[in-house]
Amino acid sequence: MTDGYTLSSKILEQWKARILPEVDWFFFTNDECFPYGEMDVLVKSNLSLDIRTSFLTWSLPEGVFVKKMDPGEFEELSYEARQRITEIQWELGRGLVFDHEETEEWFGEHVPPLYKGAGKKLVLFTIDFWRSLEDHQKEGFLRAYSRVWVDEQPLWKGAPSSFKTFMQREYPHLIPYLDVFPERNGANCLAAVAFAIDASSDLYHWMQAEELDHLMAGREEVGGITGKEVLVWRDSEGKIIHACYALNKEFVFNKHGQTMFNPWQLLTVEQVIGSWGDPVIYR
Known part of the structure; x- marks a missing residue:
């Protein structure tokens, strides 16, 4: 659900240019x-x-093969070949393959090519298909697709006036990014934490865990949240898998992933713990 999240025309233009690469x-x-x-x-x-974001490559099994095709080359194959390829993409979990039932309201009168597979009618995004869409259809798709990525309702616009005054005083640099989608891929949760701490930090930097550890040098583990803490989640091997920044005892500045479809968010502490479990808290 993305109603209320900022998704401007400028951002949509960037997304339209990035959603697919130059070859299929x-x-x-x-x-x-x-x-x-x-x-x-x-x-x-x-x-x-x-590429990772377009095709959800983290979902693909290890050891897969990739075939790159020039725009229109896929469409020159026989229907049977295209149908089988589409079915394989669906089975592997490749991004930008959809059950037609999901897409019926996305493209208006424009009916995309349909391929049978896995007992469904499938829609496969290719460069040739993307180019066939009008701008308003592309934007309609991107708005609909972004909803798939977001579970939480935006909170900033409806936040209490006292909290907005607090943010103006303590974190004015964060306000332009609350409940806002990025223009491009790369900005991750760790970079969001770094930016909350230091406004000169690069919000779009794909920050690594080692960099966050360095940034947190001098912080100590504490038992509660009052504000200005870094909340960290680790896997069974101790590797950082998520982090966010506590603005006060109630709200955090958060980004759930590194894609352009993951907005920077104002969330409650309860929401982020509900998504990730209990964190280690550093102050």
């Missing part, structure tokens, strides 16, 4: 199921943030 990407579990040219082994660590 398709993924396969072995190099024999695509008889239309050679494939490469997918090396996830080499992928740009835009």
Whole structure:
């Protein structure tokens, strides 16, 4: 649900340019199921943030192969080949493949190519299909797609006036980013924490855990939240998997992921704990 989150025309223009790369990407579990040219082994660590976000590559199994095709090349294949490729993408969890029932209200009178697979009618996004859409249809899709990524209602606009006065005094640099979508991929939860602490920090920096550890040097673990604490969640191996910044005892500045579809958010402490569990608190 993104109603109330800031998604300006400027942001939508950036998203339209980033949602798909310059060539189509398709993924396969072995190099024999695509008889239309050679494939490469997918090396996830080499992928740009835009590619990772477009195709949800973190959902793909290890050891998959990738085939890149020029715009329109996929559409030149037989319908049977396109249908089978689409079904494979759906089964692998590739991004930008949808059940047609999800998309019926997205494109208005424009009916996308449909492919049968997994007992469904599937819509596969390709560059050729994206280019066939009018600007208002692209924007309609992006607005609808962004809703898939956000569970929480925005809080800033309806926040108490006393809290807004507090934010103006204590965190004026955060106000332009409360309940706002980024223009591009890369800004993550750790960078949001760093920016909350220091307004000169790069909010779009894809910050690594080691950098956050350095930033928190001198902070100590405490038992409660009163404000200005860093809340940290770690996995079973002790690696940081999420962090946010406590503005006061009730609200935090948060970003759930590193994609452009994850807004910077004002959340309650209860909300973020509900999503991530109990944190370690540093002051």
